[in-house]
Amino acid sequence: MEPRQFPFLQTKMISPIKVWRRQKEIRKLLGQRGKVLTWTQIYVAGPNFKQYAPYPVVLVKLDDGQKVFGQLVDYENKDLKINAKVVSVLRKVRETDHDDVIAYGIKFKPL
Amino acid sequence: MVSVVGYYTTQFGELWSKSLFSLINEAIKGALTNANLDKKQIDAIFFGNMMAGVLEDNLHSPAKIAEMLGINIPIFRVESACASGGVAFHLAKNYLEAQSAKTVLVAGAEKMNDYSPEETTAALVTAASGEEQEAGLTFPGLYAMMAQVYLNSYKYSEKELAYVSYKNHYHGSLNEKAHFRKKITVEEVLKSAYVAYPLKVLDCSPISDGASAVILTSDSNLIKKAKAKVDVLASEVATDTISLKGRQKLDAILSTKIAADKAFTKAKITREDISIAEVHDCFSIAELLAMEDLGFWPKGQAGKRIKELSTMYGSGGRLIVNTSGGLKASGHPVGATGVKQIGEIFLQLTNQANSRQVKKAKYGLTHNIGGSGGTAAVSIFTN
Amino acid sequence: MIGVVSYGFYIPKYRIKIGDIAKIWGKNPDDIINSLKITEKAVSGIDEDSLTMAFESSQMAFSDTKIRKNEIGVVFVGSETHPYVVNPTSTILAEFLEIEKHYLAFDTQFACKAATGAAIAAAGLIKSGFTDYALVCAADKSTGSPHDALEYTAASGSVSLILGKKDLVLEIVDYTSFSSDTPDFWRREGIRYPSHGGRFTGKPSYFYHVEQASKELFKKTNLRSEQFSHAVFHMPNGKFPIQVAQSLGFDNKQMVTSLVVSYLGNSYSASALMGLVSTLEIAKEGELIFFVSYGSGAGSDAFVFKVTANLAKRRRQFTQAVAQKKYIDYPTYLKFMKTI
Numbered sequence A: 001m002e003p004r005q006f007p008f009l010q011t012k013m014i015s016p017i018k019v020w021r022r023q024k025e026i027r028k029l030l031g032q033r034g035k036v037l038t039w040t041q042i043y044v045a046g047p048n049f050k051q052y053a054p055y056p057v058v059l060v061k062l063d064d065g066q067k068v069f070g071q072l073v074d075y076e077n078k079d080l081k082i083n084a085k086v087v088s089v090l091r092k093v094r095e096t097d098h099d100d101v102i103a104y105g106i107k108f109k110p111l
Numbered sequence B: 001m002v003s004v005v006g007y008y009t010t011q012f013g014e015l016w017s018k019s020l021f022s023l024i025n026e027a028i029k030g031a032l033t034n035a036n037l038d039k040k041q042i043d044a045i046f047f048g049n050m051m052a053g054v055l056e057d058n059l060h061s062p063a064k065i066a067e068m069l070g071i072n073i074p075i076f077r078v079e080s081a082c083a084s085g086g087v088a089f090h091l092a093k094n095y096l097e098a099q100s101a102k103t104v105l106v107a108g109a110e111k112m113n114d115y116s117p118e119e120t121t122a123a124l125v126t127a128a129s130g131e132e133q134e135a136g137l138t139f140p141g142l143y144a145m146m147a148q149v150y151l152n153s154y155k156y157s158e159k160e161l162a163y164v165s166y167k168n169h170y171h172g173s174l175n176e177k178a179h180f181r182k183k184i185t186v187e188e189v190l191k192s193a194y195v196a197y198p199l200k201v202l203d204c205s206p207i208s209d210g211a212s213a214v215i216l217t218s219d220s221n222l223i224k225k226a227k228a229k230v231d232v233l234a235s236e237v238a239t240d241t242i243s244l245k246g247r248q249k250l251d252a253i254l255s256t257k258i259a260a261d262k263a264f265t266k267a268k269i270t271r272e273d274i275s276i277a278e279v280h281d282c283f284s285i286a287e288l289l290a291m292e293d294l295g296f297w298p299k300g301q302a303g304k305r306i307k308e309l310s311t312m313y314g315s316g317g318r319l320i321v322n323t324s325g326g327l328k329a330s331g332h333p334v335g336a337t338g339v340k341q342i343g344e345i346f347l348q349l350t351n352q353a354n355s356r357q358v359k360k361a362k363y364g365l366t367h368n369i370g371g372s373g374g375t376a377a378v379s380i381f382t383n
Numbered sequence C: 001m002i003g004v005v006s007y008g009f010y011i012p013k014y015r016i017k018i019g020d021i022a023k024i025w026g027k028n029p030d031d032i033i034n035s036l037k038i039t040e041k042a043v044s045g046i047d048e049d050s051l052t053m054a055f056e057s058s059q060m061a062f063s064d065t066k067i068r069k070n071e072i073g074v075v076f077v078g079s080e081t082h083p084y085v086v087n088p089t090s091t092i093l094a095e096f097l098e099i100e101k102h103y104l105a106f107d108t109q110f111a112c113k114a115a116t117g118a119a120i121a122a123a124g125l126i127k128s129g130f131t132d133y134a135l136v137c138a139a140d141k142s143t144g145s146p147h148d149a150l151e152y153t154a155a156s157g158s159v160s161l162i163l164g165k166k167d168l169v170l171e172i173v174d175y176t177s178f179s180s181d182t183p184d185f186w187r188r189e190g191i192r193y194p195s196h197g198g199r200f201t202g203k204p205s206y207f208y209h210v211e212q213a214s215k216e217l218f219k220k221t222n223l224r225s226e227q228f229s230h231a232v233f234h235m236p237n238g239k240f241p242i243q244v245a246q247s248l249g250f251d252n253k254q255m256v257t258s259l260v261v262s263y264l265g266n267s268y269s270a271s272a273l274m275g276l277v278s279t280l281e282i283a284k285e286g287e288l289i290f291f292v293s294y295g296s297g298a299g300s301d302a303f304v305f306k307v308t309a310n311l312a313k314r315r316r317q318f319t320q321a322v323a324q325k326k327y328i329d330y331p332t333y334l335k336f337m338k339t340i
Helices: A016-029 B020-035 B052-056 B061-069 B084-097 B117-127 B130-134 B139-154 B158-172 B186-191 B220-225 B254-267 B284-293 B302-308 B326-330 B334-349 C018-024 C029-036 C050-062 C089-096 C114-127 C198-221 C240-247 C252-258 C268-280 C318-322 C330-336
Strands: A033-042 A055-062 A067-071 A085-094 A103-110 B003-009 B044-048 B075-078 B103-110 B194-196 B210-217 B230-239 B274-278 B363-370 B375-382 C003-010 C014-017 C040-043 C072-078 C104-108 C133-141 C156-164 C170-182 C230-233 C288-292 C297-307
Touching: A016 A103, A016 C089, A033 B139, A033 B194, A055 A085, A055 B139, A067 A085, A067 A103, A067 B130, A085 C050, B003 B020, B003 B220, B003 B334, B020 B061, B020 B103, B020 B210, B044 B061, B044 B084, B044 B334, B052 B117, B061 B075, B075 B084, B084 B103, B084 B210, B084 B230, B084 B334, B084 B363, B084 B375, B103 B334, B117 B130, B117 B139, B139 B158, B139 B194, B139 B284, B139 B302, B158 B186, B158 B284, B158 B302, B158 B326, B210 B334, B230 B254, B230 B334, B254 B284, B254 B363, B254 B375, B274 B334, B284 B302, B284 B363, B334 B363, B334 B375, C003 C050, C003 C268, C014 C018, C014 C330, C018 C029, C018 C330, C040 C156, C050 C089, C050 C133, C050 C156, C072 C089, C072 C114, C089 C104, C089 C133, C104 C114, C114 C133, C114 C156, C114 C170, C114 C268, C114 C297, C133 C268, C156 C268, C170 C198, C198 C240, C198 C288, C198 C297, C230 C240, C230 C252, C230 C268, C240 C252, C252 C268, C268 C288, C268 C318
Parallel strands: B044 B075, B044 B103, B274 B363, C072 C104, C072 C133, C230 C288
Antiparallel strands: A033 A055, A033 A085, A055 A067, A085 A103, B003 B210, B003 B230, B103 B210, B230 B375, B363 B375, C003 C156, C003 C170, C014 C040, C133 C156, C170 C297, C288 C297
């Protein structure tokens, strides 16, 4: 688990209310197909995401036209390309500390 | 007419023994000395800074500056992420044109090295949208996404990006105040480790401390007496969506284009008139996009043109870009950058740029971006 | 008649070979593989947990049904690795599934039989008229302390059942439950990894409870082992279910399809149910399935299921899903399990 070593982050728990509001938006985006508009692979991440690095992030245009950012999971390197077809899945997006509410959110899986 | 009559910048780099406010103090006092003015002659201060609140719980900087200088004048803190300095300047110019004052000081400062790179990365990403942050994006990541689209659309590779860093590091070697004085090669850029594919360590501007200040006046007496002065022909600010996904195009910064078009209209000159420019190269890709968005190079051509190195000092090119070393080599203390850019153009147009002096420059331009393009500030100057 | 209207499952993409774990600890891989009869196990990613897996299996369960979400009056999630000690997985799951809001929800824990016990309760709620449909999920991201025997078997997975009283794919003919206080496997609050009683987990625990529940169900239904086409038992390893099946009079042919543990590991609350999902891929109309779960602590839920004509049109493709796999090494496994 990420140790609480940074003074300013120590006081910053993920607000459970923000998580609650956000999750109402997230559920509308689950299980939707789309294609990758652009992508990158993050090697140097901030403290909240360090445990996942390196990880790819994609910007996806869903079939309904909406654009959504998310990490790409369960992928092979050949899946990292513009126009790749993906589907949105539910995953943990943030989990900084044992005391925090777990933030679940959208990530993408290659189709 | 509003004119810049003084400029001072601190060293940019890892300034362990300097705190944020000691840097601000040095920049302000330095600018006053440079302009041969007393602090009593300053009517207001505009101060650009992005992260003092987030990193060191340090807000209400106006009162802190008032205490430091022993003054009671109006002081305004401005924040637009990395465009804080350029936007502070824009507000100062407008303040003078509104005749609220006659002489103002614009300072920008940032203290980034008191914190680990991860803390700083996390603080910087507050300038991105909540969704971008939640997806684990960083600023290198956002610009990397833009680079992917650009390189893919115009069939360029990472090599084209490397020329920006190569050129700007050469310029940095000519600027005694730059964070990096060392020249680098294109090969070294290509061999550096990835930060966010396809951007590598040497495609990214560093984490720097620093402060810069300029003095602006509309007072005709001061302008007449000034040792060096540069007129502000235009200063325009434009905004766009915070989120990259909301932009019209993923490989162009619309706010730059809007601000630039307005600035050139206001200044009544053309792109060809500009012989020196400081553009926002937070990442190598950003300089390529800036050259296109500002209208200097046609869309899609920057990758080809950068390799010709016509914008490098000593090339004899018509337009030299980022003689300060840009953000890449001069460093990027976020709040200070916009002011430093203006100061560099001031030095160039007043023949004070020493070993990197561009000859016979008449018109200069500064271009300062916030975040991934949510804010753009473009100013045009003449001597 | 109450039964299963629809079902879903989720197996994460990653696998680790048991032999690779054995090598790290200086053990002979063949010894471990032969004694446990497991070659590899399923591992979930660093950003997966029981909730995300339960969501995947529930989505599959709902995928081709016409059941409206507001007809679900009961949501139960059984797990030994709920994301929170206090804060129900069942309501987070229901929210993401857009089941709102007039429903009864609770989480259960009873080691590997957390979900099957909940299924019995759900069946009762349908029978009493409280609800027409119930969603019962099993999900676990099971852990074993590094260098402990559990490390070879503890795996991830999820199975969801939508129970109802019409349009069934599987009828619940009858069931029974057998419980006692038997400390064969436990985990105190705040302690990361479970502890277990070694060989005590065998005869007095697994075998005793499975056998007693089975014998009681044979009596209750007046059925004999030969009348069943398939048998599914909880799978803590590849040996115990075969041994208990034999002692109850089942032969290997009845067992073979359900033995998913040998290539998926033990997904705890989802373990026996995953064996059932595998069996349903090939089960035919009219066939009887004998199903017994086991939860340490301890207890067994035994069911007799009957396959209906509807299964043929609605069975899930298990074998091809299992084939979607990617091997990882031990350090990656530790990273995914947040051990390092």
